[in-house]
Every structure is written in C-alpha cells, then in structure tokens.
Amino acid sequence: MKKSFILITCILMAFILSACSMNNTPTKRVEEFLDNYTHNSQSVLKDLKEMVDSDGLMNDSQRSTYTDIMKKQYKDMTYDIKDETIDGDNATVTVELEVYDYYKINRDSQDYFNNNREQFQDDNNNEGLVEKAKEGIENAIDNFSSSKYIDYRLGNLQNANERVKYTIDFTLKKVNDKWMLNELDDATRQKIHGLYEH
Numbered sequence: 001m002k003k004s005f006i007l008i009t010c011i012l013m014a015f016i017l018s019a020c021s022m023n024n025t026p027t028k029r030v031e032e033f034l035d036n037y038t039h040n041s042q043s044v045l046k047d048l049k050e051m052v053d054s055d056g057l058m059n060d061s062q063r064s065t066y067t068d069i070m071k072k073q074y075k076d077m078t079y080d081i082k083d084e085t086i087d088g089d090n091a092t093v094t095v096e097l098e099v100y101d102y103y104k105i106n107r108d109s110q111d112y113f114n115n116n117r118e119q120f121q122d123d124n125n126n127e128g129l130v131e132k133a134k135e136g137i138e139n140a141i142d143n144f145s146s147s148k149y150i151d152y153r154l155g156n157l158q159n160a161n162e163r164v165k166y167t168i169d170f171t172l173k174k175v176n177d178k179w180m181l182n183e184l185d186d187a188t189r190q191k192i193h194g195l196y197e198h
Contacts, residue, residue, distance in 0.1 A: 024177070024178055024179060025084070025179065026084050026086065026091035026092075026093050026170075026172045026179050027081055027084045027093055028179075029093075029172060029179045029180070029181055030081065030093040030095060030170045030172070030181065031081070033170075033181055034077070034079050034095070034097075037074040037077055037192065038074060038075060038077055039075075040071055040074055040075060044074060045071075048067060048070055048071070049067070052066055052067050052070075057146055057150060058150055059147065062147075062150050062151065062154060065154050065158070066154060066157075068158075069102075069154065069157045069158055069160075070193065072100075073099055073100050073102065073193065073194055076099075076100065077097065077098070077099050077192070078097075078098045079095050079096065079097045079098070080095065080096045081093060081094075081095055082094040082095060082096055082167070088174075089173060089174040089175075090171070090172070090173055090174075091171070091172045091173075091174075091179065092169050092170070092171050092172075093169070093170045093172065094167065094168070094169050094170075095167070095168045095169075095170060096165055096166070096167055097165065097166045097167075097168055097191060097192065098163050098164070098165045098166075099163060099164060099166070099191070099192070099193075099194040100160040100161070100162070100163055100164075100194045101160070101162045101163060101164040101194060102157060102160065102193065102194035102195050103164070103190075103194060103195050103196060103197055103198060104162065104164070105153075105156045105157055105160055105162075106153065106157075106195070108156070109149075109152060109153040109156050112152075113149055113152070117144055119148075120144040120145055120148045120149045120152070121143055121144055121145065121148075122143055122144060122145035122148075123145070164194065164198065166191040166196060166198075168188055168191055168192075170182075170184075170188075
C-alpha cells in the first residue's frame with residue numbers, strides 16, 4: 001500500500017513538473033500576453049485607462065466611448081502563432097494578428113474633415129467669424145469644434161468592421177529559467193491597437 005502511494009505521488013509530481021515546463025515556452029508566454037487583451041484583463045484595462053485619461057482633447061463622455069471602442073478592439077482581436085525560434089536564452093515568436101483597421105478609419109475621418117471643415121464649425125463660438133470671413137473663406141472655417149470632430153471620428157470607430165492583418169515578431173529572453181517578453185516597441189503597440197500606418 002505504501003509503495004503504491006509513493007508510486008502515485010511520483011507520477012503526479014512528474015506530471016505537474018511536465019505541465020509547468022510545457023507552460024514555460026516562448027509561445028505560451030506570447031499567448032498569455034495576447035490573451036490578456038482578448039479577455040480584457042485588469043492589467044490591460046488599467047493601461048487603457050491611463051492612456052485614455054492622458055488625452056486632453058476628449059471630454060468624459062468621449063473618453064468613455066473611446067474606452068469601449070478599444071475594449072471591443074481587444075476582445076475581437078484574433079491571432080495565429082506562425083513560428084517560434086529559440087537561440088540559447090533568446091527567442092522570437094512570429095504572430096499574425098488581425099484587428100479592426102482603426103488606422104484607416106482615423107485617416108478617412110481626417111480626410112473627410114479636411115474636405116468638409118464647414119460641417120465642424122463651432123456653433124457656440126462665432127465671435128469674430130464675420131471678420132474672419134472678410135479675410136477669406138479658409139480663415140472663416142478655421143473656427144471649428146474639435147468636439148464635433150472627435151464625436152464624428154468616434155462614431156466611425158464604433159461602426160468599424162473592416163479588419164487588417166499585421167505580422168509581429170515578439171522577442172523574449174530567458175531569465176532564471178523563465179521566458180520573459182521583452183519590452184514592446186511603439187510599432188508593435190500600434191499594431192495591437194489597430195493604429196499602425198499601412
């Protein structure tokens with residue numbers, strides 16, 4: 001009886017150690033990182049709140065709307081691990097990521113604004129508009145409402161359905177026998193947010 005208990009304990013320990021080492025791979029580390037986004041984890045939402053709160057142009061309602069837009073981006077993100085290369089204590093995991101194409105929406109919104117500035121005039125701040133009109137139409141329509149433009153752009157982002165694929169190489173380093181993701185560069189962050197220029 002005692003021998004069978006020891007044997008079962010040894011098998012369980014071997015299974016647990018095997019499971020731990022299977023989770024300690026570069027690919028698993030990248031999957032955990034990306035799953036934090038798709039599950040809207042607390043750490044991801046904390047970073048998102050800091051990013052949105054730092055925007056000085058949006059009002060509270062617009063910040064709330066933008067937060068929901070980004071949560072949708074993260075939740076609907078899909079990814080496919082394409083390759084894993086290990087070279088000693090360094091590794092690269094290549095991922096194909098698909099997200100909503102917020103870059104295109106922002107670009108198209110800006111183009112529309114540039115060609116239709118009169119639609120974004122500030123109705124509450126017409127002081128000096130007549131004088132500006134005398135100087136020329138271009139100066140007259142510079143009296144625009146940034147809030148109207150932000151609402152327009154946010155409305156377009158809310159209706160996003162066009163998606164874009166990016167390829168990302170995540171780099172990792174083994175520290176104390178554990179794979180750690182290296183700091184992300186700006187291009188990678190923009191790809192995750194769907195804001196990378198293409």
